[in-house]
Amino acid sequence: MRRATALPKPPAGQALPETHVWLTLRTLFPYLWQYRLRVLAAMACLISAKVANVGVPLVFKEMIDGLSGGEQLLALPILLLILYGTLRFSTSLFQELREILFARVTQRAVRQVSLEVFRHLHALSLRFHLERQTGGVSRDIERGSRSISSLISYTLYSILPTLVEIGLVLGILFVKYDMGYVVITLVSLLAYVVFTIKVSNWRIDIRRAVNENDSAANTRAVDSLLNYETVKYFNNEAWEARRYDEQLIKWEEAATRSQTTLAFLNLGQQAIIALGVTAMMWRAASGVVDGRMTIGDLVLVNAFLIQLYMPLNFLGIVYREIRQALTDIERMFKLLSENREIADAPDARDLPTGPLQVNFDAVEFAYESNRQILKNLSFAIPPGKTVAVVGHSGAGKSTLSRLLYRFYDVTGGAVQINGHDLRSLKQTSLRAAIGIVPQDTVLFNDTIFYNINYGRPEASREEVFAAARAAQLHDFIESLPLKYETRVGERGLKLSGGEKQRVAIARALLKNPPILIFDEATSALDSATERAIQTQLEEVAIGHTTLVIAHRLSTVMNADEILVMSEGRIVERGSHGALLAADGNYARMWTLQQQEKQEMESDTQ
Known part of the structure; x- marks a missing residue:
C-alpha cells in the first residue's frame, strides 16, 4: 500500500505581536478621520445593504407560504414580489454607494502613508542608504502599500457588515424558531473562527519566508541589472542567472509550502461549514415533518444558511488577508522606525544670508x-x-x-x-x-x-x-x-x-x-x-x-x-x-x- 505524502511541516507558528495591529490602526486612523463624513456615510450604507440582504429570505418565505395554498395564482402577493425586487436592488445599490463613498478614503490613506515612508527614507542618513539594497526596499514599499489598502478594506470595510449580517440572522433564528438553531450556528461559527486563526498563525512563518525570499530574489535581480555592463565585461551572465535561480529555488519551496498549507486550511473550513449546514437542515426538515414548520420556513433556513456560508467563508479569507497584510506592512513599518541619524535640533535656525565663511x-x-x-x-x-x-x-x-x-x-x-x-x-x-x-x-x-x-x-x-x-x-x-x-x-x-x-x-x-x-x-x-x-x-x-x-x-x-x-x-x-x-x-x-x-x-x- 502506497503511503500518502505528508504535508510539508512549517516552522512553529508565531503570531505577530498585538502592538503591530494597534500601530497600524493608529497610523491609519488620522488619514481616515480626515474624511469622517464619508466614513460614517459608508458605514451607514454597509449596514443598510446587510439589512436589505437579510430581508430578502424573509420576503421569499412569505411568498413560498403564499403559493403553497389551494389558489396559488389568486393568493400570489404582488406587493411581496415588488418588495423582493426592491430589496434585491437595494442590496446592490447600497454596496455600490459604499464603494463610491469609501474609494477616496482608502486611496488617500494609501497615498499619504506611502508618501510618509518615501519622505522618511529621504530623511535617513547617507549611512543607511549606502548599506541598503534598493531592490529589497522598493519591493517592501510596494507590497506594504498594497497591503495597507487591503487592511483598510478588510478591517474597516468588510468585517463590520459581516458581523452585522451574522447578528441579524442569529436574532431572526432565535425569535422565529428556537435556541437550537442559534446554538448550531454559533458552534459552527466558533469552530470555524478558531480553526482559521490557529492554522493561519501556524502558516505565518511560511508567509514570512515567502516574502523574505521574494525580496532577496528581487534584490539580486535589480542589483545585477543595474550593473549590466560589469556583468558583460566579465562574461558572467550564467553566473548571475545561477545566483538569481538559487534565490528563486528558495522562494519556490516557500511558496509551494504556503500554497499546500492554504489548501489544508480551505479544506478544514469547508468541512466545518458542511457539518454545520447538515445539522441545521436536519433540524429544519424534522420540524417540517412534525408540522411545526412550513415549507417556507425550510426555505428560509436554507437561504439563511447560504447567506451565512458566504460571510463565514469570507471571514476566513479576511483573517488570512489581514495576517498576510500585517506581515507585509511589518517590513514597511521597519523602514518608518529606522532612526534618523542626522536630525535638526529643536532650536535649529536658518543659515544667515550674505558672504559665508x-x-x-x-x-x-x-x-x-x-x-x-x-x-x-x-x-x-x-x-x-x-x-x-x-x-x-x-x-x-x-x-x-x-x-x-x-x-x-x-x-x-x-x-x-x-x-x-x-x-x-x-x-x-x-x-x-x-x-x-x-x-x-x-x-x-x-x-x-x-x-x-x-x-x-x-x-x-x-x-x-x-x-x-x-x-x-x-x-x-x-x-x-x-x-x-x-x-x-x-x-x-x-x-x-x-x-x-x-x-x-x-x-x-x-x-x-x-x-x-x-x-x-x-x-x-x-x-x-x-x-x-x-x-x-x-x-x-x-x-x-x-x-x-x-x-x-x-x-x-x-x-x-x-x-x-x-x-x-x-x-x-x-x-x-x-x-x-x-x-x-x-x-x-x-x-x-x-x-x-x-x-x-x-x-x-
Missing part, C-alpha cells in the same frame, strides 16, 4: 569606530575665496564634502559656517546654500533638460540654456536629434563620462549657491575640455566660497590656498608656488604628474 575646527571623524578618517583637521575657507584639497586616494578628501553637507556629524570638533555649528542649522537651509559637482555623477532616467533643471526647478528655460553653455555642453546638446529632450537612460548610461560630468557642472551652475564644492569635477574630461571648463569654473568661483577636491594638481594651481592631505591630516598648506618651493609631498606629486602628462603626450604623437 567655512571653518573646519579640530575635526575628528570616523565612519566606523575602528577606522579613523579625519584627525584633528583645521582650516578655513574665507568668503569668496577658493581652497583646494589634494592628496592620494583614501586621504579623506571626499569626506570633507559629506561633512559640509551634513550627511554625517563629526565625532570631534566642529564644522562651522560664519561661526554657526552645522548642527545648529536647519539642513534644508544649509544644503540650499551649497552646490556640488560630485566625482561620480548619477543622473535621473529623464531628459537632459530635466537633469540640468534639477539644480533649480523654478529656473526658466533660458537660464538652463545659459548654464549648459557655461558648462560647454550646449553645442553638444543642440547636435542631438531631440536636443534638450534627449533621455539619458538609467543612471545616465546613454551619456559618456565627460558628458555626464558636464551635466553635473551645469546643474551646479544653475543652482548658483554661495558655497561651491568641486569634487574631482573634471576627472572624466579630456584635456582640451578640461582646460575650457576649468577656466569657466574659476570664473564661476569668483565671489563664491569654494572648496575644490582634486587629484590633478593642474586644476588647482590658481587656488588661494592648497591643502595637502595624507591619512586624514593636513601635512602641507600654501599656494602653488610656495608648495613647489617647499619641495615636499606636493612638489613630488606635481613632478610625477608632469612626467605622466609628458609621456601621454609623447605616446599620442
Whole structure:
C-alpha cells in the first residue's frame, strides 16, 4: 500500500505581536478621520445593504407560504414580489454607494502613508542608504502599500457588515424558531473562527519566508541589472542567472509550502461549514415533518444558511488577508522606525544670508569606530575665496564634502559656517546654500533638460540654456536629434563620462549657491575640455566660497590656498608656488604628474 505524502511541516507558528495591529490602526486612523463624513456615510450604507440582504429570505418565505395554498395564482402577493425586487436592488445599490463613498478614503490613506515612508527614507542618513539594497526596499514599499489598502478594506470595510449580517440572522433564528438553531450556528461559527486563526498563525512563518525570499530574489535581480555592463565585461551572465535561480529555488519551496498549507486550511473550513449546514437542515426538515414548520420556513433556513456560508467563508479569507497584510506592512513599518541619524535640533535656525565663511575646527571623524578618517583637521575657507584639497586616494578628501553637507556629524570638533555649528542649522537651509559637482555623477532616467533643471526647478528655460553653455555642453546638446529632450537612460548610461560630468557642472551652475564644492569635477574630461571648463569654473568661483577636491594638481594651481592631505591630516598648506618651493609631498606629486602628462603626450604623437 502506497503511503500518502505528508504535508510539508512549517516552522512553529508565531503570531505577530498585538502592538503591530494597534500601530497600524493608529497610523491609519488620522488619514481616515480626515474624511469622517464619508466614513460614517459608508458605514451607514454597509449596514443598510446587510439589512436589505437579510430581508430578502424573509420576503421569499412569505411568498413560498403564499403559493403553497389551494389558489396559488389568486393568493400570489404582488406587493411581496415588488418588495423582493426592491430589496434585491437595494442590496446592490447600497454596496455600490459604499464603494463610491469609501474609494477616496482608502486611496488617500494609501497615498499619504506611502508618501510618509518615501519622505522618511529621504530623511535617513547617507549611512543607511549606502548599506541598503534598493531592490529589497522598493519591493517592501510596494507590497506594504498594497497591503495597507487591503487592511483598510478588510478591517474597516468588510468585517463590520459581516458581523452585522451574522447578528441579524442569529436574532431572526432565535425569535422565529428556537435556541437550537442559534446554538448550531454559533458552534459552527466558533469552530470555524478558531480553526482559521490557529492554522493561519501556524502558516505565518511560511508567509514570512515567502516574502523574505521574494525580496532577496528581487534584490539580486535589480542589483545585477543595474550593473549590466560589469556583468558583460566579465562574461558572467550564467553566473548571475545561477545566483538569481538559487534565490528563486528558495522562494519556490516557500511558496509551494504556503500554497499546500492554504489548501489544508480551505479544506478544514469547508468541512466545518458542511457539518454545520447538515445539522441545521436536519433540524429544519424534522420540524417540517412534525408540522411545526412550513415549507417556507425550510426555505428560509436554507437561504439563511447560504447567506451565512458566504460571510463565514469570507471571514476566513479576511483573517488570512489581514495576517498576510500585517506581515507585509511589518517590513514597511521597519523602514518608518529606522532612526534618523542626522536630525535638526529643536532650536535649529536658518543659515544667515550674505558672504559665508567655512571653518573646519579640530575635526575628528570616523565612519566606523575602528577606522579613523579625519584627525584633528583645521582650516578655513574665507568668503569668496577658493581652497583646494589634494592628496592620494583614501586621504579623506571626499569626506570633507559629506561633512559640509551634513550627511554625517563629526565625532570631534566642529564644522562651522560664519561661526554657526552645522548642527545648529536647519539642513534644508544649509544644503540650499551649497552646490556640488560630485566625482561620480548619477543622473535621473529623464531628459537632459530635466537633469540640468534639477539644480533649480523654478529656473526658466533660458537660464538652463545659459548654464549648459557655461558648462560647454550646449553645442553638444543642440547636435542631438531631440536636443534638450534627449533621455539619458538609467543612471545616465546613454551619456559618456565627460558628458555626464558636464551635466553635473551645469546643474551646479544653475543652482548658483554661495558655497561651491568641486569634487574631482573634471576627472572624466579630456584635456582640451578640461582646460575650457576649468577656466569657466574659476570664473564661476569668483565671489563664491569654494572648496575644490582634486587629484590633478593642474586644476588647482590658481587656488588661494592648497591643502595637502595624507591619512586624514593636513601635512602641507600654501599656494602653488610656495608648495613647489617647499619641495615636499606636493612638489613630488606635481613632478610625477608632469612626467605622466609628458609621456601621454609623447605616446599620442
